[in-house]
Amino acid sequence: MCTLSTEADRHQAQLLDGARIAADIRNEVRADVASLHETAGVVPCLVVVRVGDDPASLVYVRNKVRTSEELGLRSEHRALPTETTTDDLLSLLATLNARDDVDGILVQLPLPAHVDEARVLESVGLLKDVDGFHPLNVGRLHQDRPALVPCTPAGIVELLLREGVAISGARACVVGRSRIVGRPLAELLLQHDATVTICHSRTRDLTFVTSQADILIAAIGRAGFIRGEHVKPGATVIDVGMNKITDETAARQLFGDDADRRIETIRQRGYTLVGDVHPAEVKAVAGRLTPVPGGVGPLTVAMLMRNTVTAAMRRRGFV
Numbered sequence: 001m002c003t004l005s006t007e008a009d010r011h012q013a014q015l016l017d018g019a020r021i022a023a024d025i026r027n028e029v030r031a032d033v034a035s036l037h038e039t040a041g042v043v044p045c046l047v048v049v050r051v052g053d054d055p056a057s058l059v060y061v062r063n064k065v066r067t068s069e070e071l072g073l074r075s076e077h078r079a080l081p082t083e084t085t086t087d088d089l090l091s092l093l094a095t096l097n098a099r100d101d102v103d104g105i106l107v108q109l110p111l112p113a114h115v116d117e118a119r120v121l122e123s124v125g126l127l128k129d130v131d132g133f134h135p136l137n138v139g140r141l142h143q144d145r146p147a148l149v150p151c152t153p154a155g156i157v158e159l160l161l162r163e164g165v166a167i168s169g170a171r172a173c174v175v176g177r178s179r180i181v182g183r184p185l186a187e188l189l190l191q192h193d194a195t196v197t198i199c200h201s202r203t204r205d206l207t208f209v210t211s212q213a214d215i216l217i218a219a220i221g222r223a224g225f226i227r228g229e230h231v232k233p234g235a236t237v238i239d240v241g242m243n244k245i246t247d248e249t250a251a252r253q254l255f256g257d258d259a260d261r262r263i264e265t266i267r268q269r270g271y272t273l274v275g276d277v278h279p280a281e282v283k284a285v286a287g288r289l290t291p292v293p294g295g296v297g298p299l300t301v302a303m304l305m306r307n308t309v310t311a312a313m314r315r316r317g318f319v
């Protein structure tokens, strides 16, 4: 009895290595880019549009552009001032839509509050919409005839499949109903025959719902929100969150055995990253868990690269 409880206390979830899977996907994309060049003389081109000076967006966009170049794609980074209007953006998009050498267009979100985001997203050419945010691409996804699927949800499903996590018949619970992650992910999991529940800020008795899930996805944007009590023992937990914390006491409370290393990071860089999952508590209950950093983040960029190559091939009628 005593031995059993000690072993349970020592249980640690297997960490799912999103960074390694993302590297595999990037290698596959690199090979596809090389063969597209050899066979058709085509080098796909991604244009990333960023408005304003949000520091997190700048880091994400630089990462997208750098990764494109590493894989042999061409890329352009259009950095526009905060005062850019909806009309300015629509006219830039019209130019990019008309350019035959541009295969993928991504408008980094969030946009400044004065910009009409919905109008901007529906003005990205359907065949170049590598984010999958155009209403027609969203509609196609929900009719199970997708063309370009949003990158973070697509990356999460790829991770589950490559790690051999059984989706068919599983109870999957997505916490967070955003249009970028929660909703499209729920749809993809449904297409893989999971029984899907979406939870959000008004969900009653959240713990009761989440603790039924074989696959639990946290995409809320609140540091350490999902605690041990939310998790079914042995469940697969996917942490989509990316939150900065600067407080050493909070780091000690969240990271358990790993706290010293995280506190060192705070002292060196001024912050450390934590997801929407409380890592120390959830590691002790879950069967598998994606780490932050190194879990879902790298997959998003890898899937964007794949979408850009898919867009280039589709537009030319190769697939």
Ligand code: GUN
Pocket (backbone or CB within 6 Å): 106, 107, 108, 109, 110, 131, 151, 152, 180, 300
């Ligand atoms: N901001 C946060 N995530 C995303 C994403 O997947 N695409 C775009 N365009 N902006 C984002």
